[in-house]
Amino acid sequence: MPLSTEKPLVPQGPQLIAPAARRLVYGSLLLGYLCTLLPWPQGMLWLVPDFALVVLLYWVIHAPHLAGLGLAMALGLVTDATLGGLMGQHALSYTITVFLVIHLRRRLENFEVSGRALHLAPIFLGQQALFLILGLVFRLPDADWRYLVAGLSAVLCWIPLARLFDRLTGWTNEMHIEPAAK
C-alpha cells in the first residue's frame, strides 16, 4: 500500500517547529530575573509576580530538553542569593513546582493558553505558600501573607507571556509537545 501523500508521516512546513533556541530560553530567563530586580514601589511589592518563575514554567512545558529540575534549582539558588530569605528557600519551592509541572505537561497539551493558565494557578499559588511556610518553619520572624497574591498575579502575567513566546517559537496547539525530559 503506497504511503498517502495527503498526510505526511513527519510534520511539514510550519508544523515542524524549530525547537526553542537555547539563546531564547536562557535570554528570556535572564530578562525575567532582571524584572524581579527592578525598583518596584514599596507599597506594591507583595503583588509583584516572580517573573523568572513564570518564564521558567513556560519553558518547562515547551522546551523540556533545556529547562528541567536542574535549571529550577540553579535559578532558585541565584534568587536566594540576591533577594532576602534563606539560601535554598526559593530553590526548594522552584524544584517542587517544576516537578509538578513536568508531570502536568501531557495534560496541558490539550489546552489553550488560558486553560493552561488555569491549571498553573494552583501551582503558582502553592509555590508562594510553600515559600512562606518554609520561612516560618525555619523561624524567620514574620510571614506577610499578602505575598500570596503574587502567585495570582504570576498567573495573570503568564497569559500574555505565553502568547508572546508561542508567537516567537511558532508554537500552535496542534503541534505535539516534545518528549519528556529524561
Add this chain to the structure above:
Amino acid sequence: MASAPMFSHAIGLPARLALYGLASLALMVVDSRYDAMTAFRTGSVTLIHPVQAALARPFEYLGEAGEFFTVHGVLLKEKRQLEAERERLATLLQGYNDVQGENARLREMLKLTPLPAVEPMAARITRVLPDPFARKLVIDRGSADGVEAGRPVVDVAGLIGQVTEVYTNSSIITLLTSKDQAAPVQDQRNGLRLIVSGVGSDNLLEVRYLDMHADLKPGDLLTTSGIDGTYPPGIQVAQVLSVEQPRQTPFARAICQPIGHIGQHRYVLILKAKKNAP
C-alpha cells in the same frame, strides 16, 4: 577487569527531585543555624547590587524629570520655609552646645564614663527588598565607607532601624517596624524604661509585657535609653497612642506610633562611631 557500569540508566525524575530537595533543605538548615553562608552572600550581593542600581537609574531619571517642571513659586515658598526652619534650628543648637559642654563637665565631676560620640553619615536608599519575612532596605553605603553591622539608622525625625548586613558598597537595614526588632527606650516624661518592638506594620510599634500599673499615658514620647550599647541615648523613637488594659493576661500592652517617617524616605542617616572616640 573492565569496569563497565551494570546499570547505565539516567537518574529518574523523582530521585532528582529528592536529591535537589535534600540539598536545598540542607542549605536552609545551615543558613538558619550557622553563619556559613555569609561569605557566599557577600560575594553574590557585591555582584548584584551594581546591577540593581543600574536598573533603578532610568526610573530615578524619570522621577527627577518630573521634579524638573516644578513651579517656580512652589520652589520659592519651600526655600523660605527651609530658611525659617534653619534659623530656628540654629538658635536651638546654640543652647544645645552649652548644655552639652555642661553635661560633659558634670559627667567628669561624677567620674562617669563619657558617652560614645557618633557622627551621622547620609546614605541613599537604593531598593526595598521584597522579603515577606522582614522589612529591609538596601542602601548605597557599605564597609568601604566604614559602615558596621549593628549601627543605628535614623532620619530627621527619629530612629528607623539598624544596619544588619554589610557588604562592600552596600548594606541592608532592617526597619524597627519589622516583627521581632526591638529597641530599649525611656519615657521622656518620667524616665520609665521600656522596650518597644515592631509588629510588622509600617506605622505601629508596641510595648509588650507592660506592668499593668505602669505610668504610661497616650502622648508620651519614648526616646532610646542607650542601655543596650547599640542605640545612643536620646533618639526619638515613638509616641504612645494608647495603653490597652490587660484582659486575660497579667500584662498591659501599649500601642505606639513611630516618630521616624518609616517607608517614606530616599535618604537616611547612619550613626557611625566617631574616629577619635575613646
